[in-house]
Amino acid sequence: MRGNTYSSLYGFTAFGESHGSAMGVVIEDIKPGVAFPIDAINEALLKRRPSSLPGSTTRKEDDNVQIISGVLDGITTGMPICLFVWNKDANSNTYKSLKDIFRPGHGDFSIFSKFKIYDWRGGGRVSGRETIARVIAGETLNHLFEGVEFITETLLIGTMTPKYRDSLFAKENPYFWPDPSTLKKIPEYLESVKTEGDSVGGVIQLTVRNLPAGWGDPVFEKLDANIAKAMLSVGGVKGIEIGDGFTLSAMKGSDSNDSMDSNGFETNHSGGIQAGISNGEDIIVRVAIKPVPSIAKPQNTIDIHNNEQTIEVNGRHDVCLIPRVIPVLISMLKLALADAGAYQQLIRNEKRDIESLRESLDKIDEDLLLLIIRRFNLVKEVIEYKNDSKIPITDKAREDSLIDSLREKATLLGLPPEIIEPIWQLIIAEGKKQK
Ligand SMILES: Cc1cc2nc3c(=O)[nH]c(=O)nc-3n(C[C@H](O)[C@H](O)[C@H](O)COP(=O)(O)O)c2cc1C
Known part of the structure; x- marks a missing residue:
């Protein structure tokens, strides 16, 4: 079936189901003879992995990458690189009582409507575990972003918002929370949501600093459009803003325009992208994450025979996708940017090796x-x-x-x-x- 290949110059094909034996990725277009960034990949996977933080699923996976092909003594050979991580701690028994009953908010109903069969064991292919492949692929692109900085700040978790924003502080804590005065309340808050049998969503802001002007192409290959597609392809992502986003619609042109003087732009309402092309200012992307669909609270639903049912999902689930979704979003952002950079290199006729x-x-x-x-x-x-x-x-x-x-x-x-x-x-x- 379509949809498992991210088509781009730096594309990859992903495979695996949450309760199958492994999750993996095949990457074809990596130069031969370069050091394969296995440590960076394992480090990023560690951030995506369930942790002992409140709000995280208790499924324990080591997610250590196994290399099947394409890398010899740590160096790429130019052959397809196939990598995977084992699914060691999948427990399908907890899903048996939910077999054939659609979890509200998850993909069960729509997958069943499309394929007339669905993997009831933890979401199968549409489980959050599929994002392992994205993190692996994104991490192989780091060499394209030398000097470029990726800054992450969480701007909302459920009902909590930071009162103050310090991006350096955000970098140093697992929730990427920019406000030192309220950080300690987050675990307590997530525990209380869990006790209610519920879940919450959030908003994450990603800033790309030092990206050159000129990345992105007009009309169908706009940088903002490609970033939006990359972000919205991640499970649970339901909204995206570039720069001031929705707020721009309520502004006057005289306030929303980014005026310029001989030193450059005076403001950055457009989030570093105009006409689909980067303008050298910070690229600002805000992503809205919905609450985790699988919750213990009873909810109305139906089964595959259209019988009404009440469901309580008691498996091991995240209460909030923050922070686990963050490395996934950064990888997707890198993938969307990488193509734009490669095409810009082409039209500027920069000498290629x-x-x-x-x-x-x-x-x-x-x-x-x-x-x-x-x-x-x-x-x-x-x-x-x-x-x-x-x-x-x-x-x-x-x-x-x-x-x-x-x-x-x-x-x-x-x-x-x-x-x-x-x-x-x-x-x-x-x-x-x-x-
Ligand atoms: C890293 C990650 C982990 C996730 N973990 C869970 C989970 O434990 N339980 C759950 O119900 N959904 C989880 N999700 C969300 C579902 O995958 C997602 O809601 C589902 O595929 C439906 O897609 P949609 O929300 O985009 O419509 C996770 C998503 C990501 C990105």
Whole structure:
């Protein structure tokens, strides 16, 4: 099924279910010969892992990355990198009583509506554990962000808001809470929510500092649009603002515009992105996280036969996704930014090293191969159709007109038309031979 591959220059494919044997990732486009950041990955996974903090699930996983392929003696070989972590502490028994009963707020009902089957053991593929793959992939991009700073502050947990904001203080505590005067109240507050059998959400602000101007492309590859998609793809994320976001809509233009003087911008209401392109100011992204859906409090729901049920979810669940979701969001932000940076490097014609040029060539060749395979497969369908309908397989007039039209298009695009004809003659002839 679609949706398990993050398609980008630095894309990856993720796999695994919460109560299956392992969660993992396959990453293809990593340069050969570079030190693989295994320590950074394990460190980031540690932050995503359930902890002993109040509000965190009691599921205990060591989440130590196992390398299956693509890394030799700590160095990438250029082969697909396959990594996974074991699911050692999954306890499907706690879910047995909930089998076939949809948890409100979770993906059970929508997954069942789509696939007519769902993994009742802890959410399966839509469990928060799938985010392990995102953290691993994001951490492999750190070399692209030298000198760039990622600052995290939590701006809301349930009903708690910081009275004061010190981003350095936020960096030093597990909740990324910027207010020293109220930090101690958080564990107490989360314990009280847990005792009620309930959960809470929150708001996280991510700031990217020192990102150059010019990242992002107009229209369909806007940086803010790609960041929004990356963030909203994380389970539990329900809202995103860039810069002053929703507040901008109630401002006057004279207040919301970021005026400039010869030293640069005087304000940063637009959160460092204008027309989908970074302007060199801090990129400011605020993300709204909903309360964790699985709660012990009784709720109305239905089962797969549409019978009404009352559900109490007593498995091991987070009370609040903060702080565990933070490394996931940072990884997704890095993935969204990485592509924008690579494309900016291309249009600025910055000199690329030979490995990076070869890497791009290999990618194009691979895309060409995939396109040829797609064409062959389609031709097979056409041949089948023609055989069934008793239509002659070869239609010389259509082949000639196809080549004429391709020659014409090639000329328009500045390609020598004489190279087009033999390539397509070969593709057409070989296509017909495919079984
Ligand atoms: C790191 C992480 C951990 C999560 N842990 C839980 C959990 O313990 N229990 C739960 O019900 N949902 C948990 N979720 C949220 C669900 O995955 C999410 O709500 C569900 O997939 C439905 O998606 P939606 O909320 O985006 O609609 C977690 C999400 C993340 C990112």
